Amino acid sequence: MNANRPTIFALATPPGKSGLAVMxxxxxRASTILSALTQGKPCPERMATLCNLYEKNEEKPFDHALVLWFKGPASFTGEDVFELHLHGGPAIIDAASEALLSLGAEPAGAGAFTRRAFENAKLDLVQAEAVADLIDAQTRGQLEQAQRQLRGDLGALYGTWREDLTMIRAQIEACIDFPEEDDVMEDALAALGPKVSTLMAQIDMHLQDHHRGERVREGLRIALIGKVNAGKSTLLNRLAGEEAAIVSDEPGTTRDVVRVRLNLGGFLVELADTAGLRTSNHHIEIEGIKRARRTAKDADIRILVVDASTPEAVEGDVLTLLRDGDFLVYNKCDMQSAKWPSANTVPGLEVSPHTLSAREGKGVDEFLKTLGARVVSLLGAQESPSLTRARHRLALEDTKRALALCVDRLQDSPELAGEHLREAGAALGQITGEAGNEEVLGKIFSAFCIGK
Ligand SMILES: Nc1nc2c(ncn2[C@@H]2O[C@H](COP(=O)(O)OP(=O)(O)O)[C@@H](O)[C@H]2O)c(=O)[nH]1
Ligand SMILES: [Mg+2]
Structure with missing residues (x-):
């Protein structure tokens, strides 16, 4: 613990009027400050104590509030910590801030509490990120993933890989240090190759998870695509329960990509409405169509909307955008002239066909149910913890590259192979923070809000 570091304070609850505000x-200096605030009233550890709180040299208390005292290192940050459960009014919060300032505490910067927890080894970096995710979680899926990460499952997985790396490195170094018996050394080095490869394969498997963990965090991307006037915008509004996109019988209305966020099966989904696909010579519409294609390509699931009242076969260009697992929606089934095939009509692709009326709502609930089930099947619980951030993915890719170089040099230059292993370990250590540098840490913690 660093004694020269300032004692910090921040509101842990949102600013504004509320029943309670937690500071x-x-x-x-926490213990000295607390005792000054309570004018000496003792607060036992980890017990709620009702106290009068005073500003410096004041006789009248500014609040009558609960105080919680945590003696370090048994606290969130690992330092001495206390919490004031104040009445949640701006005047009281101001008075408390004034009192703390005058007693020598400093306002905390973004993420300062979690950063101290990390620096005092209360959390690794992956767990610190989980704290941010936990607070940001809007769906059950996000919450459960963050809780799992905070429990340490992900950090533990990376930890095991680091241990494996250290073991292999020790063995290489032993070979370098005792090169007398050439045969023995060659055999020993040859035996290490498969070990490194196994580790690489494990990392690979973890990387190839179709971005599951990242999608749970950021939202699964679903794109509505199709020809103009098929009813894509109507369907988006119906699914979102709000008028997010403009609906019109004028073809080519939607040009920008309109995105709404939904909770499907407990997971966050980002549904995108796109410009209708057709040949256009209007430059804004052309740009819209370009964006529609890009959105379709980047999406995890595509929903091709077809106007069932214009009995054209599903054909052409839009079909090339579809992939296995996508959806085909025959819309406008309320119309007399509507027709739809009884079976899947996209040759060579496993798409799920549905018939509905986006405008009248008929068939929409059934469609939502199937769509929800598909989301759950893509994002639902898995045995091993998932990679959750691009930052981790990049570090793991670096690790893998270094391991590949290590395997290459194992026979002809064990020294170099050992060096590549060290690089692999450093890349892996960046994830949990053992090898974190200031720049990385600064970036991660500044994304937190004040009071975390
Ligand atoms: N009868 C009927 N009309 C619909 C349905 N869905 C959309 N429409 C109409 O079709 C036209 C085009 O709809 P819109 O959602 O803007 O299509 P988009 O170009 O694919 O976004 C509008 O006049 C809608 O009211 C439906 O389920 N039934
Ligand atoms: Mg539209």
Whole structure:
């Protein structure tokens, strides 16, 4: 623990009027400050104590509030910490801030509490990120993933890989240090190759998860695509339960990509409405169609909307955008002239066909159910913890590259192979923070809000 570090404070609850406002204070001076605030009333550890709280040299208390005292290192940050559960009014919050300032505490920067927890080894970096995810979670799926990460499952997985790396490196170094018996050394080095390859394969499997964990965090991307006037915007509005996109019988209305966020089966989904696909010579519409194609390509699931009242076969260009697992929706089934095939009509692709009326709502619930089930099947619980951030993915890719170089040099230059293993370990260590540098840490914690 660093004694020279300032003692920090911040509101842990949102600013504004509320029933309660929780002010958190952490640092070496916490105990002195608390005792000044309560004018000496003792607060036992980890017990709620009702106290009068005073500003410096004041006789009248500014609040009558609960105080929680945590003696370090048994606290969130690992330092001495206390919390004031104040009445949640701006005047009280101001008075408390004034009192803390005058007693020598400093306002905390973004993520300062979690950063101290990390620096005092209360959390690894992956767990610190999980704290941010936990607070940001809007769906059950996000919540469960963050909780799992906070429990340490992901950090533990990366930890095992680091241990494996250290073991292999020790063995290589032993070969380098005792090169007397050439045969023995060659055999020993040859035996290490498969070990490194196994580790690479494990990392590969973890990387090839179709971005599951990242999608749970950021939302699964679903794109509505199809020809103009098929009813894509109507369907988006119906699914979102709000008028997010403009609906019109004028073809080519939607040009920008309109995105709405939904909770499907407990997971966050980002549904995108796109410009209708057709040949156009209007430059804005052409740009819209370009964006529609890109959105379709990047999406995890595509929903091709077809106007069932114009009995054209599903054909052409739009079909090339579809992939296995996508959806085909025959819309406008309320119309007399509507027709739809009884079976899947996209040759060579496993798409799920549905018939509905986006405008009248008929068939929409059934469609939502199937769509929800598909989301759950893509994002639902898995045995091993998932990769959750692009930052981790990049570090793992670096690890894998270094391991590949290691395997290449194992026979002809064990020294170099050992060096590549060290690089692999450093890349892996970046994830949990053992090898974190200031720049990386600064970036991660500044994304937190104040009070976390
Ligand atoms: N009868 C009927 N009309 C619909 C249905 N869905 C959309 N429409 C109409 O079709 C036209 C085009 O709809 P829109 O959602 O803007 O299509 P988009 O170009 O694919 O976004 C509008 O006049 C809608 O009211 C439906 O289920 N039934
Ligand atoms: Mg539209």
């Amino acid at each position: 958190r204070v952490s640092g070496t």
